[in-house]
Amino acid sequence: MIALLRRDLALALSAGGGGLVGIVFFLAVVATIPFGVGPDLALLSRIGPAVLWIGALLSALLSLDRLFQADRDDGTLDLLLRGPVPLPLAVLAKCLAHWCATCLPLVVAAPVLGLILAVPPAALGALVLTLVAGTPALAFIGAVGAAVAVSMPRGGLLVSVLVLPLAIPVLVFGVSATYAAVNEPDPFLPPFLILLALTLFFSVLGPVAASLALRGAED
Amino acid sequence: MTALRVRIEGLVCGRGGVAAAGPVGADLAAGDALVVSGPNGAGKSTLLRTLAGLLRPLAGRICVSGMVMADGEAPLGLFEIAHYFGHRNALKPAATVADNLGFWQRFLGEPGLSVGEALALVGLEGVGDLPAGRLSAGQARRAAFARLLVARRPVWILDEPTTSLDAASQERMSEILAAHRATGGILVAATHLALGLTGAAELRLAGAPLSAAPGLDLDEAALAHAEGWL
Numbered sequence: 300m301i302a303l304l305r306r307d308l309a310l311a312l313s314a315g316g317g318g319l320v321g322i323v324f325f326l327a328v329v330a331t332i333p334f335g336v337g338p339d340l341a342l343l344s345r346i347g348p349a350v351l352w353i354g355a356l357l358s359a360l361l362s363l364d365r366l367f368q369a370d371r372d373d374g375t376l377d378l379l380l381r382g383p384v385p386l387p388l389a390v391l392a393k394c395l396a397h398w399c400a401t402c403l404p405l406v407v408a409a410p411v412l413g414l415i416l417a418v419p420p421a422a423l424g425a426l427v428l429t430l431v432a433g434t435p436a437l438a439f440i441g442a443v444g445a446a447v448a449v450s451m452p453r454g455g456l457l458v459s460v461l462v463l464p465l466a467i468p469v470l471v472f473g474v475s476a477t478y479a480a481v482n483e484p485d486p487f488l489p490p491f492l493i494l495l496a497l498t499l500f501f502s503v504l505g506p507v508a509a510s511l512a513l514r515g516a517e518d
Numbered sequence: 519m520t521a522l523r524v525r526i527e528g529l530v531c532g533r534g535g536v537a538a539a540g541p542v543g544a545d546l547a548a549g550d551a552l553v554v555s556g557p558n559g560a561g562k563s564t565l566l567r568t569l570a571g572l573l574r575p576l577a578g579r580i581c582v583s584g585m586v587m588a589d590g591e592a593p594l595g596l597f598e599i600a601h602y603f604g605h606r607n608a609l610k611p612a613a614t615v616a617d618n619l620g621f622w623q624r625f626l627g628e629p630g631l632s633v634g635e636a637l638a639l640v641g642l643e644g645v646g647d648l649p650a651g652r653l654s655a656g657q658a659r660r661a662a663f664a665r666l667l668v669a670r671r672p673v674w675i676l677d678e679p680t681t682s683l684d685a686a687s688q689e690r691m692s693e694i695l696a697a698h699r700a701t702g703g704i705l706v707a708a709t710h711l712a713l714g715l716t717g718a719a720e721l722r723l724a725g726a727p728l729s730a731a732p733g734l735d736l737d738e739a740a741l742a743h744a745e746g747w748l
Contacts, residue, residue, distance in 0.1 A: 302621055302624035302625050303621075303625060306610075306613070306617075306621045309613070309617075310610055310612055310613060313612050313613075372606075373606055373607065373608055373609065373610065373611075374604055374605070374606025374607060374608040375608045375610070377567075377570075377572055377602060377604055377606070377608070378602065378608055378622070378625075378626075380571075380572055381570060381571045381572060381597040381598075381602070382625060382626065383598070383625075383626060383627050384625065517567075517572055517573060
């Protein structure tokens with residue numbers, strides 16, 4: 300399992316792995332917002348955390364379709380399906396590698412891009428915290444969509460559409476926890492704990508559901 | 519401890535509930551080989567994928583006896599003690615050949631030969647540091663075959679193993695297969711070419727005519743029943 304995680308990580312970060320496409324897309328989404336909204340700093344700093352969360356969500360979804368498809372194309376998936384490592388654990392390892400390679404750079408970039416949107420420092424800190432807690436859930440949910448669409452040659456958009464409704468709760472609680480950190484009367488902890496609960500819940504459900512979908516795709 | 523024995527009883531295999539081949543039966547002891555032959559579309563690959571545990575058999579069963587895993591338990595099925603060598607090579611083009619094989623050695627467990635020895639045996643000395651994507655089709659096939667040597671498993675399920683190999687490489691592969699049988703391994707291979715497998719049992723798939731998809735063969739009674747609903 301560790302071997303699988305290390306190899307996937309190395310492949311994603313090597314040339315042609317496409318691991319860093321997400322961060323470029325993230326930059327593009329966030330950088331266009333001030334041009335569209337206009338130079339109203341008060342407005343920008345108010346909507347900034349939400350924009351950053353939406354950008355991170357869309358960037359995380361962008362690269363999901365390759366999660367299993369590359370393995371299916373070269374036959375690796377056949378060996379993972381019946382390997383000595385139980386399939387849900389293999390999926391979990393792939394999800395973690397995917398998260399490290401594509402979502403972790405988003406988390407690191409978010410505060411830098413937050414400066415473009417004049418987001419206050421306290422909100423930047425909360426944003427990083429909620430992204431770290433919430434983006435693993437996106438990877439686990441996305442694995443299910445990627446597994447369902449694995450046998451479709453152009454399943455990329457389908458994955459995003461399938462996964463988006465499930466990812467909405469993560470977005471809602473991520474953004475509300477971020478706002479609660481800066482808006483005084485709102486409590487930070489309840490939405491943040493629900494976000495953590497979502498991540499833990501999907502870390503169990505996602506790999507199991509994705510394994511079932513991958514096995515079903517064989518028939 | 520008894521010797522390894524694999525029995526296939528009345529196995530019907532197919533995809534999506536439609537039978538493609540079978541029922542087939544075979545009884546393989548250590549050192550045996552089974553060559554699956556038949557025209558294109560006869561269900562050779564489907565049979566091998568079923569044996570490898572990738573497809574669920576529609577009927578019949580596969581029994582393994584006389585084998586104890588490293589944890590002291592009997593294997594859960596044939597797939598646990600078998601290498602599946604399919605049409606696709608399971609090599610990542612961006613990683614080097616040695617990295618690819620090293621990964622499979624760690625992932626599959628029970629290390630056999632070292633990566634260097636395995637590559638030498640398939641005649642690929644000195645390509646370990648090349649990215650797998652740079653290899654020619656025949657070289658990639660041989661590098662993928664080295665996977666069967668770096669992790670030790672007694673049963674080899676081979677689907678057209680000699681695709682795009684030249685005559686010398688086929689000769690070398692025949693030797694490796696014979697050596698595997700000599701050490702008590704079992705081979706199941708689908709191939710159009712003679713692999714020099716002496717004394718191999720042959721299982722000939724006739725190429726069953728494709729039956730209609732299930733659910734379409736309504737008889738009169740089912741139609742009458744359906745009309746009763748309307």
